[in-house]
Amino acid sequence: MSYGSLGFARTVTNPGSGGSMEIVRIAPDRRTAEEWVLVLVAEGIEAGLAQVEGGVAVTANADDVAQGRQVLDAFERESLAVHAEAEVPRPAEWGPTSLGVILAAGLVLFFLHTGAFNPDLVWFERGSAHSGPILRGEYWRTLTALTLHADLVHVAANAAACALFVTALSRALGPGVASVLLLAAGAGANALTAVVRGPGHDSLGASTAVFAAVGALASLAVARRRRARRSRRWQDFAPLAAGLGLLAMLGTAPEADFFAHLFGLGCGALLGAGAAWLVPRPPPLLAQGALAAFAAFAVVAAWLRALR
Secondary structure, three states: OOOOOOOOOOEEEEOOOOEEEEEEEEEOOHHHHHHHHHHHHHOOOOEEEEEEOOEEEEEEOHHHHHHHHHHHHHHHHHHHHHHHHHHOOOOOOOOOOOHHHHHHHHHHHHHHHHOOOOOOOHHHHHHOOOHHHHHOOOOOHHHHHHHOOOOHHHHHHHHHHHHHHHHHHHHHHOHHHHHHHHHHHHHHHHHHHHHHHOOOOOOOOOHHHHHHHHHHHHHHHHHHHHHHHOOOOHHHHHHHHHHHHHHHHHOOOOOOOHHHHHHHHHHHHHHHHHHHHHOOOOOOHHHHHHHHHHHHHHHHHHHHHHOO
16 A cells, blocks of 8 residues: 655644644545554644645644654554464364364273273283383383373373363364374383483373374474464464473473473474474375374274283
């Protein structure tokens, strides 16, 4: 939009002002001029309108003209920035999905079958993320441990978080892509925890995968915003900062496995960044179904190997 002449001072008589005022800016129509007057008045600058050749002039006292032009310049830049951001196309999403709720229900049902933590039960003896056996080659534990929980409070908290964050991730990427990403990130985080903590460490729970979902969502937001706007503003990394804040609040409780949560967040962030660039649009239904089936098969196969 053309905003008329900006770089000259001219004196006009404003009938409502009781004296002479100078032009701040000439608007192409009265509606735009009235909007600029409101902006100036909001900044404490007395402004008026005058009909001139070429449009409607926004006027102010001579002492306020320079400040008025600065205010309107700033308002124009902000308006253009908001308009440009509104025109950035939203990234393609899969849409509504029930994956998070389905997985949450699955965690609760499996807990009702295994019961609370008991090291003598075969489920926990063969399925927990015990670092010693993992380092000796029992890699299936990195998957099976994601399905085990210590008590009812533990599984209820993870089920609620799963329903929230996994649903959001599957809405962005599709249920199949999200399932594979969560399993890969969760298993990778459990393996890294075993390496860092060394023999003797044991853990279980879906929270590792939940933090992977948080990391993936944050990384997706960062990558897609930067790719769409081509900007390098620090605000673009706010989603990752939010993920770290969530880790600080929920992942550092005395009974929590901090390293598993930290590595889950990190692995999820890395895979989420990769998905943002490699999967600009969620694959179609057939591919999503195949990936979801593969993820389910991987968990079942890990348990079959654990119980063999």
